[in-house]
Amino acid sequence: MSATPSLSKDATVAADVGATEDAPLLEAVDLVKHFPRRSGLLRKSTSVTRAVDGVSFTLHRGETLGLVGESGCGKSTTGKTLMGLTPATGGQVRLDGEEISGEAGLHKLRNNVQIVFQDPYASLSPRMTVRDIVAEPLRIQHRYRTKEDGMTGQQRVEAALQAVGLSMEQANRYAHEFSGGQRQRIGIARALVLQPRVIVLDEPVSALDVSIRAQVINQLENVQNERGLAYLFISHDLSVVRHTCDRIAVMYLGKIVEIGDKDEIFTAPAHPYTQALLSAIPSPEIEQLGQRERIVLRGDVPSPSNPPSGCRFRTRCWKAQEICATTEPLLEPAPGSAAAAVVAGVADEAVDPAAGHRVACHFPEAIDVLGGEPVRAYATAE
């Protein structure tokens, strides 16, 4: 890591490139989470909701990975399963290349991976003062009474509060005395106090007003730069994700349909679903986005307890063919990406084809939707 005192975001990312050769900090391997729906006297499992159905990604030091998708796509469940908040049905979580298992694994996970929840009202206990709320993780982990980095538990609590811009004078108040934005800062301080290396941000700004949202986003970025944190940023808001994330994974019905660097996802989306999302986000940037074509998808998202065969997006896709119903597309290097060039043998750069821009579609085609490039297949299909 560079030791420049003013560690800009770019510097962090640059340092991260160096770390890429090492094992990723956090890794999800084929993560599966099914919720059985029980009914009847004997509580037999009658159907299964496939909330997360084979999700894999890596997270490197100092990096922000965005997990985007609409409600029911499994992005929040992925975060919670990753944290061990709900036991996984299948797959692995690896921290520093080691699989998390058993009590010891969970203990390690808790001290390295933390979470900030969406609802700043529901996520703070109404019965505790801010100081107690932020101290709770230390107390649970029996770290409050020990000295770390020469600081007592209380001092570390105060440092965490200061890091998010809250004063000591505010620490003795109850959470209900604060506004939404301030509450979310308390939630961030609480996640910081264990000094984790990864924070799962589960829709951290979705409940906040527009003018407050930017304050909290900036705060999150400052904290990340100061402490070299990695973020898993779960959100449905693509413009927020574009601003905060280095890489983005788009989820649909429990699966990642496209993953890649932010620029690849935003300028060369190759999955029809990503293209539809990008074309449909309402934006006040009327001058810049006046030209883009609007894709209005047909129908609703199918139920995750009974997903379509083959490609899960096919029921709403304008490109769907027979093969889409019979064969499930795998995540493969996207057309035109560096990874695809490596696979084709055109380039022999040190690009790992399993890490670059990948898409799960039988008919991928990179189209700069936001830049106004028309989606011809959509126009003809309608």
Add this chain to the structure above:
Amino acid sequence: MTRSTGSGRDAAPQRTSAPAAADGADRPLLVVDDLHVQFRTEAGTAYAVDGVSFTVAPGEVLGVVGESGSGKSVTSMSLFGLIDTPPGKITKGSVKLNGRELIGAKERVLRKVRGGEVGVVFQDPMTALDPVIKVGRQIGEAVRVHHKVSRAQAMQRAVELLQQVGVPQPEVRANQYPHEFSGGMRQRAMIAMAIANNPVLLIADEPTTALDVTIQAQVLDIIRKAQQETGAATLFITHDLGVIAELAERVMVMYGGRVMETGSVKEIFTRPRHPYTAGLLASLPSLTRDEAELTPIPGSPPNVLSQNPGCPFQPRCSVGRDRDICRAQRPPLAEVGPGHFSACHFPDETPQPRACVLEEAAVGAAAAPETGGAATDLKEHS
């Protein structure tokens, strides 16, 4: 088209011209003048709407945008007697629909207006749909309240309406209960009910806020289509500037129970003349541009429990923070361009959002001379 009056209790100089004369043939459909709504709460009186005036022309789409506590929803709800009294109370003002005064009208009259001349679409369709009555019957009942038709005819009309709002298999859907509908479908049913009696005005209060991006795109399409087919003017309330850009021709920006700025969507989003509007636009992350850091509006939302004698945005405003006139005198809603009104003492100093990143540096550099300017101002006004 627009005739907005500053509601200065302080009798600030009225620079308001009357553009209504210009296109006087276009008699406004809805004229709201100096509306005041208060709520009695445990903590004191909340001035939820504090002198709001606006007009809606026939067939026009007016977007109302604001954050929580801006009074945007209370305004729309109080127009046709939809606020709970007590604790709410309209203390002053006039609402005229087609020249007919509605403030102080009997509940019987208001009920006839709602669902007849005025259709309402709420954020949560489940609050408006009865869970134990079939959807088709509910829409039919809405027709039967205002027209003498048989049950069968009403049902037939309900099916037509469902078809019109793009519900597939409307005959089948009409015989289902609301819980069998998805969120997007329920919102369509709600729209069907709102347009059942060919209203002249449609009020949509955050109708797509609870929906996912792709479903939101569908519902916005439906609203646009329904609006064009019925020719109804629409009052579209939302916190999402992007949705306004998609749908409305004219926009009204609210803050702290007052109108900050109103004008055409294009004007306001590209050349705002109120620092709050500019601040909102600048705080949004861009879909097309990389920004190093977001530019939040500092501070927190206003306290509606105390009436501010000056501009409600003054404590957070980069232009007026240190100016006495902004603290002491309520700025009137004055014309700053054709059809463009701003309630700011210094509309010309509004930072322009397109160059906000560059501007910020400039503002920082110009900070010292600016305070000097404020001092001269002080002399002028004392």
Add this chain to the structure above:
Amino acid sequence: MTLPVDTTLPAAEPGPTADGGSNALEGLSVKRRSPAGLAWRRFLRNRLAAVALVVMAILVLGVIFLPMFMNLDPYTVDPLNIRAKPSAEHLLGTDNVGRDVFARLVYGGRVSLGVGISAAVVTTVLGSIIGALAGTFGGWVDSVLMRMADVFMSFPSIVAMIIVIGIFGGNVIVLIGLLALFNWISTARVVRAVILSLREREYVQASRAFGAKPGWLITRHLLPAALSQVVVILTLEVAGLTLSEAALSFLGFGIQPPTASWGNMLQAAQQYTVISSMPWLWLPPGLCIAITVLSINFIGDGLRDALDPRQR
């Protein structure tokens, strides 16, 4: 008489309150007030509950402290002076065997209220523990405990209690134990329901994300949150169980003479002639029971409104 106000019930109030929830004007007023302080203010605003609280305080303090200031003797039999009318010597007259009715009323109050309050405490503690276990662990633990509750609910409890007392005799401890055994169910159900809903709350989930074990969750989050409801139940149970004790004693299966209780005082005054012509024998204990039950119910309602403002 000076009343040290901070004994008895008020001590229960400064417990944690229901959630602040998200009220409409959130974030607008930033005043430093603890949730308990807010609840206490809301409670005092309820006139009926505040008056009831004062009445109960007088009753309880009187029962506790009067014997220290007055020469009261509930046991001495005066055969020459039976069923005497109220007089300066015997404020409320004497009973069938010539004992002072006022003295018996005071001492009987100690027993009746004592049994009522301690039975209520035992009931609520038992119910809370069972409810907390069922709610926190769920699964088969929940199933077993809740089926157990169903079994107890389906018992005709008065008959069952009478049988048990008939076999083992009716001392105070047995009585408290029996009352608790047949009354924990409603507490357990409420605590279980509260915990089931709280378990999914994000702040409880957050606590789990920090590695909290069930013991921590129950003691730090779940029970404190359920406490406001438990306090309300506890209060209402005091009323119900005081009444149950009176009923059992009235039937002759509760507190046995010569120990006085409001219930067995009523029992002794059952004869027709007594009812029609000697009201000092039955009116005072009857009134005391009625006032107690009524006041406690008002206090309970007041507490519920104060602790959970959303229910209004």
